[in-house]
Amino acid sequence: MLRLFKSMKEDITTIFENDPAARSWFEVVFTYAGLHALWAHRVAHYFFVNRWYTIARVISQWSRFMTGIEIHPGAVIGRRFFIDHGMGVIIGETCEIGDDVVLYQGVTLGGTGKETGKRHPTIGSNVVISSGAKVIGSFIVGDNSRIGANAVVLSTVPPNSTVVGIPGRIVKQDGVRVGRLDHNNLPDPVIDMFRQLQKQIDELKVEVREIKHKSGGNQDHGAKNL
Template sequence: MLRRIRSDIQAVFDNDPAARSRFEVIFTYSGLHAIWAYRIAHWFFVRRWFTAARMISQISRFFTGIEIHPGARIGERLFIDHGMGVVIGETCEIGNDVVLYQGVTLGGTGKEKGKRHPTIGNHVVISSGAKVLGSFKVGEHAKIGANSVVLKEVPPCSTIVGIPGRVVKFNGKRLEDKLNHNQVPDPVLETFRFMQKEINELKQELEELRQLQQANGNAGSTQDVKQKAEV
């Protein structure tokens, strides 16, 4: 237990450059408090003391804004940055050295039975507001962009963005340890750019047709004048 507590604290220093001292981390990091409360609740849950486990998880949710079901299985050195709005479902499985940012949901679609929530591999980074919904696996070293909605399996060493999530990097250049949030492609903006390009092309075609019609009209008027002059 003490070894795990030390590794949880070290995970904060490894992932958050703003962490200054162990005292500050222990007493002010809500993500750390939520993980420790989860470990206590999970201890009760596996011994089938379900009500006590849920009470602990709900108290933790009240104080931290992070909801972790006591039935979830979480590995070592999970880091939840800020954490407000994070939800982790009952049958979710999380590997080692995973990073979750605020607003992340690891949930189900409401249609599955049994295993309803995702399995997150080791060294996965899930950015702010991302939703991973369903019973599938997110491969190791995968990175999921902010506000993405992931509904199907994610290959290892890939980067996912968009709604629904799609792979934008896969076994390419070596990925950095952290996802650069400000460099995530915006699929909505790309769609608007494509539509604007189509509109500009249509405007150009209409202008060409108008000019062609005017030229044909002028040629017809000149021909009529010549015919009348000859008469």
């Protein structure tokens, strides 16, 4: 029982560390859907590992109805797990999540089809997955990685990486660390591409103007000779 209360206290402390909007223990315990979903999952997971599958699914479905967060009772979740807001979060049956992981609303940790066995991602420790991101398939997202908002990740992510875009592309690895809550301050390869194209267009405009100027000068010189 002491271990249970210690774990619950750690869950609450984790919220204060990650959410500047948290004001009091009372508010966190009674109003944070992510916390409620996590606690319900722990109960459901206990029944699941002891082969009480129906009871486990009933608990998880009740939690989904109450919180808007769907966590399959078979998923394995580490310590200090935090779901911010959480509406629309889905975590599949064979998903494994390490310690100190943060998920934002609309995140899906799902499978790719009807395959059996391990079919959901393994998320390393100290990973942040931003709003609307989809991590689909049986692969590993390495420790200390960041997944940008609305990214669609379909393959392995090395440790210490930043992934953005559809499909997800690694845009930073073993570089400057992105802050845990600074999930909107990520590089955008699409914007970078447009900037490069604009630069090339500007250079071409200058070349065209120079060609026109030289061509006009040659025509004037020819007219004088006549």
